[in-house]
Amino acid sequence: MKYLKTIGIKSNQPVGRGFLFPYDVSFASDGKIFAINRSRVKQGWSSIHILTFDEEWIGDFGRGQLISDDDYHFELPVAIAFDSKDLLYLTDEGSNEIKIFDAEGKFVDRWGSDGFDGAGFDGPSGIAIDTEDCLYVVERNNNRVHKISPDGRSMFKWGEFGTSEGQFNMPWGISLDSDNNVFVADWRNDRIQKFTSDGEFISAFGKSGYGEGEFNRPSSVVVDSNGNIIVADWGNERIQILNPDGSFKMFLQGEATLSKWALEWLNVNIDEYDARKKSDLYIKQLPPHLRTPYHVGSQTEHLFYGPVSVKLDSEERLYITEHSRARVQVYEQS
Amino acid sequence: MSSEDKLMISHLLRRAGFGTTLEELERYLSLGYENTVEELLNPKSPENMSNDVIFRLFPEYHASIGPDAPANWAYKMVTTQCPLQEKIALFWHGVFATACDKLNYPLVGLNQVEMFRQSGFGEFDDLLVELSKDPAMIIFLDNQTNHKGAINENYGREILELFSMGVGNYSEDDIKECARAFTGWTIANADYMALMSQKDSIWPYSRISWHFEYREDDHDDGVKTFLGETGRFNGDDIVEIICRQDATARFVARHLYNFFVADEVPVPQWNITPPKDPEAIDELVNAYIQSDHDIRSVLRVLFNSEFFKHAQFAKIKSPIELVIGTLRSTGECRTPSIDMVRAVEEANYMGQSIMYPPSVEGWHTGEEWITSGSLVNRVNFASDHLGNLDNPGVENIVNHILAENQHSITAGQIVDRCLEVLGPLGVSEDTKNSLLEVASKLDVIESNGHSRQQKIKKLIQELIRMIVSSREYQFV
Numbered sequence: 001m002k003y004l005k006t007i008g009i010k011s012n013q014p015v016g017r018g019f020l021f022p023y024d025v026s027f028a029s030d031g032k033i034f035a036i037n038r039s040r041v042k043q044g045w046s047s048i049h050i051l052t053f054d055e056e057w058i059g060d061f062g063r064g065q066l067i068s069d070d071d072y073h074f075e076l077p078v079a080i081a082f083d084s085k086d087l088l089y090l091t092d093e094g095s096n097e098i099k100i101f102d103a104e105g106k107f108v109d110r111w112g113s114d115g116f117d118g119a120g121f122d123g124p125s126g127i128a129i130d131t132e133d134c135l136y137v138v139e140r141n142n143n144r145v146h147k148i149s150p151d152g153r154s155m156f157k158w159g160e161f162g163t164s165e166g167q168f169n170m171p172w173g174i175s176l177d178s179d180n181n182v183f184v185a186d187w188r189n190d191r192i193q194k195f196t197s198d199g200e201f202i203s204a205f206g207k208s209g210y211g212e213g214e215f216n217r218p219s220s221v222v223v224d225s226n227g228n229i230i231v232a233d234w235g236n237e238r239i240q241i242l243n244p245d246g247s248f249k250m251f252l253q254g255e256a257t258l259s260k261w262a263l264e265w266l267n268v269n270i271d272e273y274d275a276r277k278k279s280d281l282y283i284k285q286l287p288p289h290l291r292t293p294y295h296v297g298s299q300t301e302h303l304f305y306g307p308v309s310v311k312l313d314s315e316e317r318l319y320i321t322e323h324s325r326a327r328v329q330v331y332e333q334s
Numbered sequence: 335m336s337s338e339d340k341l342m343i344s345h346l347l348r349r350a351g352f353g354t355t356l357e358e359l360e361r362y363l364s365l366g367y368e369n370t371v372e373e374l375l376n377p378k379s380p381e382n383m384s385n386d387v388i389f390r391l392f393p394e395y396h397a398s399i400g401p402d403a404p405a406n407w408a409y410k411m412v413t414t415q416c417p418l419q420e421k422i423a424l425f426w427h428g429v430f431a432t433a434c435d436k437l438n439y440p441l442v443g444l445n446q447v448e449m450f451r452q453s454g455f456g457e458f459d460d461l462l463v464e465l466s467k468d469p470a471m472i473i474f475l476d477n478q479t480n481h482k483g484a485i486n487e488n489y490g491r492e493i494l495e496l497f498s499m500g501v502g503n504y505s506e507d508d509i510k511e512c513a514r515a516f517t518g519w520t521i522a523n524a525d526y527m528a529l530m531s532q533k534d535s536i537w538p539y540s541r542i543s544w545h546f547e548y549r550e551d552d553h554d555d556g557v558k559t560f561l562g563e564t565g566r567f568n569g570d571d572i573v574e575i576i577c578r579q580d581a582t583a584r585f586v587a588r589h590l591y592n593f594f595v596a597d598e599v600p601v602p603q604w605n606i607t608p609p610k611d612p613e614a615i616d617e618l619v620n621a622y623i624q625s626d627h628d629i630r631s632v633l634r635v636l637f638n639s640e641f642f643k644h645a646q647f648a649k650i651k652s653p654i655e656l657v658i659g660t661l662r663s664t665g666e667c668r669t670p671s672i673d674m675v676r677a678v679e680e681a682n683y684m685g686q687s688i689m690y691p692p693s694v695e696g697w698h699t700g701e702e703w704i705t706s707g708s709l710v711n712r713v714n715f716a717s718d719h720l721g722n723l724d725n726p727g728v729e730n731i732v733n734h735i736l737a738e739n740q741h742s743i744t745a746g747q748i749v750d751r752c753l754e755v756l757g758p759l760g761v762s763e764d765t766k767n768s769l770l771e772v773a774s775k776l777d778v779i780e781s782n783g784h785s786r787q788q789k790i791k792k793l794i795q796e797l798i799r800m801i802v803s804s805r806e807y808q809f810v
Contacts, residue, residue, distance in 0.1 A: 010540045021393065038393070170390070187390070217386045235386055262538035269537070272529060279523035286545055287467070289452050290445060294385075294396075298441055298543040306396050324397040325539045 001241065001252060001318055002334040007033075007055055008327035009261040014045040017057035017261055019326040024220075024309040025319050026080040026088065028103045032058065034088060035321070035328070036077045046074040048090070048105065053313075053330075055260040061105030071099065071107040078125045079173070079309070083133045083150070091124035091137060098124060098137065111152050121146070126174035126185065126220070130197060136174050136182055143168040145184060145199065158199035163189055166201040173220030173232065173309070183221045183229065190215040192231060192242075205229065205246035210236055210293075212248035220309045224316055224333070232310045232320070237293035239307060239320055252320070254297075254304035256329050297324075304329070341758055342367055345646045346637060348810045349594050350374045351417025353659040355727060356734055356755065371637045375455065375630050377416030382409075383669070392670040399541060403440030404689045405674040407447055408681075411658045412667045412674070422629075423450035424654065425593045427688070430465055430497055431696035432474045434689045438531035439541035443689045446470040455630040458586060458622075459577040462498065466569050469521045469544035473531060475694065477516060478524035482554040485513040492694055494576070502605040503581035504561060511558040515572040518553030521546060577627050580619070587618035587632070594636055596648040597700030614641040647760070647809035650703050653684035655810060656712055660802075664719045665727030680715050684708045704808065716802035720756075721795055731755050732794050740787070745773035748790075752797045761806045772796055 011018030014037060023036040032050055037060075039045035047063035062074045075094025082088055086103040097112035098121070112121045123140030130136070133150040144159035159168045169188035176182055180197040190208040192215075195201055206215045216235030223229050227244030239252035258266065266273040281301045290299075297305035306324030313319065318331040343362050347354045351374070354362065362370045388409070389396040395406045411420045427450060434443040446468050453461045465471055471489070472478055480486040490513030494504045521527055521544045529535075530542070558567045561575055576582055588609055592598040595614065599607045609615045617639060618632055625631030636642055651659070657677050661667050667674060678688065685708045686697055722728055735751040736743070749769045753759045761769070772793070779789045801807060 009538050010536045012536060021397075023393075170387075172390075188386075217390075256539065258538060265537050269535075272526070272533070272535060272537075275526040275529045279526040281523065281542070283545055284522065284547070287449070287464070289448055290545070295445070295543065299545055301539055301542050306393070308393075323393055327539050 001250070001331040003255040003257075004317065004330045004332045006256045006259045006262070006327050006329050007051070007053075007319075008259055009265060010326035011037075014039065014047050014063045015060065017049075017051070017055075019049070020045060020047075021323050022321045022326060022328065023077065023323055024079045025311050025321055025328060026082050027311070027313045028082055028088075029086050030103075031314070032103070033319075033328075034080055034082075036080055036090070037063075038074075038077050038323070044073065046077050048074075048077075048080070048088075048101075050105065059105070061101070071110060074099075079127045081127045081129045081135075083129045084131075085133070089127055089129065089135060091121075091127050093123045093125060093140060096121045096124060098127070098135070109152070111148075125172045128174045128176050128182070130176050130180045134197075136176070138171045138174045138184060140170050140172065140187075143171065145171070145174065145182065145195075147197075147199070156199065158195070165204060166193070166195075166199075168193075173218070175220075175222045177223040177227065178225060181223075183223055185218040185221045185231065187217050187219060190217065192218060192221050192229060192246075203246060205242055206231075212251075213240075213242070213246075215240065216293075219307075220311075222310045222312050222318075224312060224318075230310050230312075230318060232307050234306070234308060235293070237297040237304050237307065239304065239310060239318075252304075252331065254302055254307070254320075254322075254329060256302040256325070256327060259327065301325075337758075339363060339367065341646070342643060343370060344758055345643070346370060346374075347417070348659070349421075349642075349649075350637060351421055352411060352655060352662050355663060355665070356730060368638065371634065374416075374418040374637075375634060377419040379415070380410070380413075380419065381415040382413035388670050395670060397540065398441040398444055399536075400440065401675045401678065403434065403444050404678045404687070405670075406444060407688060408654070408658065408678050409667065409670050409674045411654075412661045418633075419451050419454075422454040422633075423447050424688075425590075426450040426454050426461070428593065428691070428696045428699075429589055430471065431691035431694050432468075432470045432689075433691050433693075434470075436474055436531060437470055438473075438527070438534060439543055440689060441541070441543050442470045442473075445543065447689075455633070456628065457577075458582070458627040458629060459573055461629070462493070462573045462577065463570055465497070466493070466516060466519055466573065467546040469546055472519065472521050472546070473528065473544070478520045478528055480513055480517050480519070482517045482552050485510065485517060485554075487513045489513065489516055493572075496601065496694060496696075498576045498585060499579060499581040500585045500604055501602070503579070508560055511560040511567070512572050514554045514556070514558055515560070515567045516569045518549045518551075519546070519569050520549055520552070583619040583622040583627075584615060586622060586629075587615045590618060590629075590632060590636060591615060592699065594633075595642055595645045597650060599700075600698045600702070601695060611641055614639065617641075647806065649810050650700055650808055651712075651810045652697070652699060652703060653681040653686035653708070653712070654688050656684065656808075657681045657715065659810075660716050660719050663727050663731070664722070664725035665730070666719065666722075666725045680711065684711045684715070709808075712808065713803045716807065717799045720802050721799040723791060723795055728795075728798070731798070732791050735794055736787070736790065740790075743776075743790075745770060745776045748776065748794065749773050749797065752794060752801055756798065756801050756807070759801065759806055761801070761804060765804050765806065769797055769800060772800060 009018045020037040023038045025035045035049045047060045049060045050058040078091045080090045088101045090099045099110045100108040122142045125140045126138040128136045135148040137146045143161040146157045147155040172187040173185035182195040184193045191206040193204045219234035220232035229242040231240045233240045241249040308323045309321040311319045320329045394402045434440040475489040477489040491509045621632045621635040
């Protein structure tokens, strides 16, 4: 993968361009980017922002702007995915439901809050949609994957708490390859598990650690058309790419540059821009208690800091969303 | 175990920690007093929720911007199994007061707290060197503007006045020479980081943490005369000289006494007001000197001393001690949530905003914690939380009180057990009589049935609220 560009800028408001606490992105059929902004500290500030690849700001919805209408209120949104009809599905681990919107941000439906199909959700996290528009929803607190039909019926579930094949410990992200095989970021087991679309275990990759093929709390996974498995190695503050057989391929550490919005801001805040140009933002040495990926990320602006989500657009460009840097770094196939 | 053991260990855990739950007290009682002291002094694993889960359940703690940073620390204080590690960090935070409102990024302040956890029990020399390299302190006291040939005395002054020796033990020339020795001790990209701090800028990509940088080209390597000694001193040499001064030993001892034993007058009065217990200070000074300035050794002497054991309830709880102690008792903060941010705000209303001390002098303690406004906040907070029967820790307390002789329990026994589990707390005769008067409602509660138990629980709830509203509960 080759670094392409950075999108975004930090915002301290839930309105207008920029990101407050971006958590995931997805792409409508016309290429528009939909991005979750999540905020727990300021209740009612979570929202979905809409923008283009060229950082044209289009708008936002959610953040409870229709206070009387709970349909537009997000508590703790985690992930989003579009189906083939351009409907956007959002998981909310605060309200334990899925909310559905059209590509204009208009509310369509919600599932789960009243005890979805007699089962309900408990901590819905990652979400993926197959070629038949069936949903695969990860439930963090139930340690399982829940397959749901396009009309909202529970089809089946698999998984339970544990470390064996097919068991999970607080799973998070989920993705499908071109054959509808299911990849789950088994977060607290530090591995990726691969299943058939019927939930049969195929294989698992990774173990705890910082070396090649090792993970520290992987939060998101996506598979490209060549079968490469791209993992947000969240706790190690990096991206790790595996070959289709699960062997190590490469790391991405982050190479952020100034986005269009960032440049626009710096061009009207010349004092900061000038001081920044004279700075060397690469760290040299940290005291022992700060030599961790978390602290390195916190001190080094271009490196990943909170890389929570990996997604591919229709051109197979890789979008890495960083919640603590309020931006998305984009890579292209090399 | 005798009631005396229970009194002593409860006292120890209030001072070396934030109080105990009933379960914790049982475990410490089985260890015994001296072994408990050793366990507290040698923390292993805090066994609280690990950062990965905290960051997932409350991702804002990952970035630790704004109120998330002190809430992050408060959450660790509430849940830790190594309370003295958090308490020693709180102690040094009060001595080396660094306010995050000048820092742009509170994570830098949290990193300083982590440094206190790691170095706070060790040799004072090492701690002062780490402090002098700490990016939060460098920005807070402007040492990034302390240059060769153009010194800024701010850090040079405070390291002597407030961090080690105290007023009256050095000259103005010593301050200047000290400042010269610390030229070149700065942070990387100092100009940009200082500018971001001044403007409180979060752009373009949120706040950037800082790291220490030693710039040899900006260090004044000339000969200096400091506290009567002469040489080409650098910052490390200055710290070494400071730490072997008798005044430093006395200053550190008095700070430890003030925080862990009994309230002293505010620091600015120390050069004109003798210590409350000069013999106790002498003991601590001797421990400091004999251990080569090892803070753990000084604390060992302190916690095992007679003057410490005789100082029960000789201190007024600081707001954060009151809030954290209450929340540890109620057991209501087992996972990180927005409630922790609110709890920190409550301590703020009572007069102590952790990570945001009012000045480099830190907080004035003792009676200065109590005002008519702060007292109302303290009483309301403790009463609201410990008087809530839905909190798991409160439910445990009530069940413990009712565990024996539920059917034949007397009003006096209920009062005694309430006072025991909330301290054990000794109260004045007036307070005791008021409690007994309320407890006498027991006599008119019917003798059988589920409703009797519920009514007794309500009565205990009322008594708990009264006790935590008492004058005695404000002491630790």
